[in-house]
Amino acid sequence: MRHKHFWQIPFALMLVVNPVRADSGPSPHTLEQAMDTALANNPELGIMQARIDQANAQLGEALANFYPQIKASLSYLHSDNPAQAFAMIIAQRRLSFTGSDFNHPGGVDNYRPQVTASYSLFRGGRDYYGKQAAELGVETSEYEKSATRNQLLNNVTAAYYGELAAMEAHAISRRSIEAVQSELAQSKIRFDAGTVLKSDVLSLEVQLAEARDAEIQAANAIEMAQSMLKTLLGLGAGESFPIDSARPTALPDTPASFDDLLGQALARHPELMAAEKRVAMAEQKVKMAQAAHLPRADAFVSYGSDSKDLAYSANRDNVTAGVMVEVDIFSGFATQENIKKAEHELTAALESARQTRLRIENQLKSAQLKLQDALSRAEVAGIAVDSAEEALRLVNEQRRAGVVTVTRYIEAEVARDKAHSRQINARFDALRAEAELKQATGFWQ
Template sequence: EPVDTTLNDASSNETFAPNQPNQATGLSLEETIQLALASNPDLASASAQIAAADAVLCKARAEFYPKLGITEQYGVTNNPVMSFMYQLNQTRLNFAQDFNDPQTVDNFHTQLRFQHSIYTGERRQHALHAAAAGSNAASLSLVALQNQMTYQVAEAYYRLLQARDLAKVRQQAVQQVQQHLDIVTTRFENDTAVKSDVLTVEVRLAEEQESLISARNQLELAWAVLENVVGAPLSGQELPEAIPTAPWSQQVEELEYALSVASGQRAEIGAMTSQQQAASEQVLMAQAGKRLGIDFVADYDVYTGDFQTGNDSFFAGVIFHLNLFDGGRTRIDMAQAAAKVTELRAQQRRLMLDIELDVRRSYLQLKDAEERLKVASQAIEQASESLREIEVRYRGQSANITQMVDAQVALSNARVRQATAQAEVEVARAALQRSSGRLTDLL
C-alpha cells in the first residue's frame, strides 16, 4: 500500500512537531538553552548541592561563636542523699530532721549555661577553610554542568533540525521517484518501455517510502530527546526554516589557543583544585586532634521547691583537654585525609589529560565536518545536473531506467550527506567551545 508522502505542511520547517502554532521565526537555540537553564532537573540538583555546601560553610563559621542555652529540670525524691542535696541547694536544710528518713522533697532546677571554645588547636580554622573550598567546588561544578548541558541542548537542537531536513530529503526523493514511475508507466502503456522498467522503479519507490517512514520516526525521537535534555515539554514550538548558526560559530580559534583557553576556563579544573584544598584542610584538621584544647564554661543555677523560696548560684571555669591516647584514631584520620589528597591530585592529572584530548578531538571533528559539508554541497550540484541530463536522455530513449534510478539515488544520497553535514558542523562548533569551557560565556 503506498505511503502518504506529504508532510503536514510541505513548506513548513516544523513538519513533525505536534500542536505547532504559526510562528514567524521558530524556536531559537538561545531560547531553548534559556528554557533548559530554568527547567533542567540536573541543574536544580546541582543548585541544591551548592545550598548544602553553603550550609556546611555556615556551620563551620558558627563554631567560632559561643553557645548559650537554658534547661529546666524537675525532680522529687525521698532518697536521703538526694533529699539532702535538694534542701541544701534550696537553702532549706533542717538539721532537726531525721536524715535517714527524710520527707519527700520537690526540686525545680533552672540552669543558664554559657560555653565557648577558646582554643581548638586550629581545628575550627581548618574546618572553615575546608568548608569554603567545598562551597567553591560545588559552585564550579554547577558552572561545569551548565557548560555541558548547554552543549547537550545545542547538540539535541541541531540533531532535531538534522532529522527534520532528512525527512524533507526523503519526502523529496519519494516525490521524485513517483514522477519517474509516472514517466515509465506512460512509456510502458505506449509500448516504449518494458515491464521490468516499471518494476525497477516501483522497487525504488518502496525503498524511498521505507526511508521516509524511518526518517519520520527519527524526527519524532529527536523531539523527545530535546525535550528530555531541556527538562520541559516543547509542544507547540516551531523550528526555523534553515539551520541557524549558533552564537559561538564565529569564535573558532586555532588548536593551541583553544588548549590554552581550556586550561584556564574549564570549571572542572577549578572544582578539582578546590576539592584538593578541602582535602588538605582535612589533613590539618586531623592533625589538630593532637593539640591542646581550651574551653570556658559558666553556669547560673536556680533551685526551688515551690517557686516562692529557693536559692541561686553560679559557676565559672576553664577546661583544658588533651588527647593522650586514642588507639591511633587521630593517626588513622590523618593517613586517610592524606590519601584523599593524593587521590585528588592523581585525578586532576587525569582531568588535564582528558581535557587536552577533548579539545583536540573537538577541533579535528570540526575541521572534518566543515570539509565534508563543502564536498557534500558540491556533490549535490553535480548529482542534480547528472539527473537532469539522464532524465532528458531517458525521454529521448538514449538512457535506460537503471541509469536514471542510479542518478536519483546519487542525488538523494548527496542531499542526505549535506543535511547531515550542516548539523554536524554546528554540533562540532559547540563541542569545541564546550571543551574550551566557554560555551555559556558566548551566549
C-alpha cells in the same frame, strides 16, 4: 563527576528525518530560545542549585562553632544519701544546725533550672579549617552547576541541530519520492506505448518503495529527536515545541590551535575548577584531622537555682564559671586513623583532578579534530552536490531522449540524494562539534 554522566544525545538521529509539521500552533523557536527554556526548566539545574544551598547551609553550620552556645535545662534529683542530700540542702540555703540529723537526712528533693553558656577558646584550628572547607564546598557546588549547565547547553544544541538535519533530510526524501513518482508515471505511459520495457517500470516501483520506506523511518526518528529535545528542555511529552527551520545555519569558523584552546580550558573550565577546589577541601580536612592532637580549651558560665520545689527565689540562685582545657592522650588510634583517612581522600582528590584535566584535554582535542574534519567534509560535499545535481540533470535529458536506461537514472538519483545527505551530515556535524568545543573550553561558563 556527578554531573558528567547525564544526557547522551544519540548522534544517529542526525541521519534520519521526519515530516515538517504544517499545522498551526506555537511559533517556531530559535536555538537561543531553546537554550533559555532548558536553563529555566531542566530539573538537573534545580538539583544542582539545591546542592549549592546545601553547601551554604553546611557553611553556616561550620560558622556556628565561632559563636557561644547557650542552653537552658531543668534537672530533678531525689536522694537520701547523706553527702548528696546535705549538699542539696546547702545549695537550697536551708541548712540548720538545730534539729538536724546529718547522718539520716531522709529523702531530699532538688529542682535545678539553669542557663549555661559555653564558648570554644581553642580547638587546635579545627573550627577554622572546617570553615575553610565549607567555603570551598560552596565554590565547588557552584562550579559543578556551571559544568552541568555547559553539558545541558551542549546537549540542547546537539538535539536542536539533529532535528534541523532531520528536517532537511526529510525534504530530500520527499523530493526523491516526487521525482521517482514523476519518472514512474512517464515510464508507464511509455510502456503502454511500447517504448519502455516492463523491467524499467518495475525498477522504478522498487525505487519508489525504498524511498517511501526511508520516509516512514524518518518520520519516527523525528519524533524521537523532538522527544529528546523536550526532555532536555524540561517539557512534557504532550507539550509542543516547534523549532525554527527557516533560519540559515552557517558553517562555523576554523578552530584555533590546540595550545590556545587548551589555555582557555585550563583557565576557566568549571569541571577543572571544581576538581581543584575539591583538592583544596581535602587539604583542609587533613589539617582538621591533624589538629585533634592539639589541646582544646573551653570557657563556660552557668546561672541557676536549687530548691525543693519549682518556686524560684533570688536568694537561692548561684553562678558557676570556669575554663576547661583537655587533650587526648590516647584515643584508641582513632585520631591517627582519621588522619590517614583524610590523607587518602586528598590523594584521591589529586588523582581525580589529574584525571579531569586529561579528560578535558582529550575532549578538547577530539572536538577540534571533529570540527576540522566536518568542515573539510562540508567543503568536499558541496562540490559533490553540484556535480551530482548536474549529472542528474544530464541523465534526465538523456532519459527523455531515450538514450539511457532507467538503471542509469536511478543511479544518478541515488547519487544525488547521497551527496545531499553527506552535505547535511557534514554541516551539522560541524555545528555540533563547535558546541562540543565550546563545552570543552568552558565557553558557556
